[in-house]
């Protein structure tokens with residue numbers, strides 16, 4: 411490691427070096443066994459004599475902080491002479507420093523590290539089955555990109571994305587979702603969330619009203635608030651977002667028409683037409699979140715809002731989080747021509763472009779048919795899980811839960827017959843105690859919480875589902891309405 415030491419003046423230089431290296435060891439930034447820079451190198455870098463650095467290292471060694479190995483250098487000792495100091499309780503309290511973030515960033519409820527939780531039975535929604543991802547193919551495609559010949563000069567690329575990837579994605583959504591797009595219409599992003607960020611940056615001003623579904627997927631609403639927008643939750647019924655309940659001033663409306671998150675309903679054709687008319691009259695932007703529509707197990711899919719749009723006000727956003735892996739942070743949008751230059755500029759000013767080796771690997775993954783094959787395989791896997799969960803909801807879970815029937819997607823939602831949010835919380839807590847992770851529907855509320863459970867199909871193999879659902883039944887039976 412290039413250890414940072416800064417010297418002030420010319421007094422007690424050895425003492426200053428000793429103090430700084432000691433504090434790096436004591437607070438754990440340098441771990442036991444890690445090497446200190448060779449004394450000659452550090453002396454050169456700090457423009458001091460080697461004797462000065464050696465004096466500091468000798469003192470650290472005498473006190474047991476470091477150990478030297480002849481010819482090998484100086485290393486942090488395996489066992490430190492004193493316990494590291496206990497961090498001050500208020501060290502991370504927002505009030506403990508002089509700097510203040512904008513108020514929009516105070517109190518945002520962030521997601522925990524979802525990978526850190528490993529329940530015995532995982533019914534959390536929104537995550538695909540990562541165990542079945544074609545790692546071998548992806549590894550080969552990625553390693554092909556990490557060669558001098560592929561990387562070339564290592565220069566920055568175009569903000570919109572690699573041309574071959576934009577073309578491959580345009581063909582992919584053209585076939586699978588009948589979204590009419592050419593390569594020029596596609597902007598490659600770091601997941602759905604970044605696409606929404608870019609759209610909001612270019613069309614939403616602080617103070618504008620942005621409408622989201624209630625219940626809905628929380629991260630975009632947090633994003634809009636952080637940009638200074640006022641977020642309005644709009645109810646969802648059996649036909650999808652209730653267009654009549656949209657606030658007249660909404661500048662942007664975010665919807666999940668194919669598979670409402672989290673209720674699971676599909677927006678009816680009539681409602682889609684009504685929403686497009688509404689947006690035309692109000693000159694609003696519609697953002698279509700098509701996050702898991704590839705997983706349709708029965709019935710005919712409806713056209714996307716994008717395909718019904720006649721005057722260029724729908725931004726279609728797709729994520730690769732469900733069909734590949736959420737950890738790759740990949741997504742893209744198809745935007746109307748009037749927003750394209752601004753979105754390109756927003757992407758450039760935000761992070762210039764999405765990682766090029768990953769984009770090149772994805773281009774091959776899509777164009778050689780691997781993505782389609784993986785989706786087809788996973789559709790079969792999830793259809794089976796969907797059937798097992800559906801049978802349980804119509805059978806042993808029916809005394810407590812009323813399912814929202816939906817032939818699509820990576821989760822199934824069921825309303826609690828008791829209608830009680832405290833009951834839902836008790837069920838979720840009891841389920842957790844029995845080893846089952848499942849979120850309550852009320853956790854997705856913007857304003858009007860409804861009681862229910864959102865059962866994810868991605869994380870639990872079909873052979874473990876019956877045991878998970880039995881435990882859930884016990885949690886329901888043991889929790890008072």
Ligand SMILES: Cc1ncc(COP(=O)(O)O)c(C=O)c1O
Nearest residue numbers: 536601602603627671701729731
């Ligand atoms: C409704 C909805 N939209 C989009 C996404 C995907 O977001 P991203 O591409 O940022 O992972 C998710 C993931 O959970 C989701 O539930």
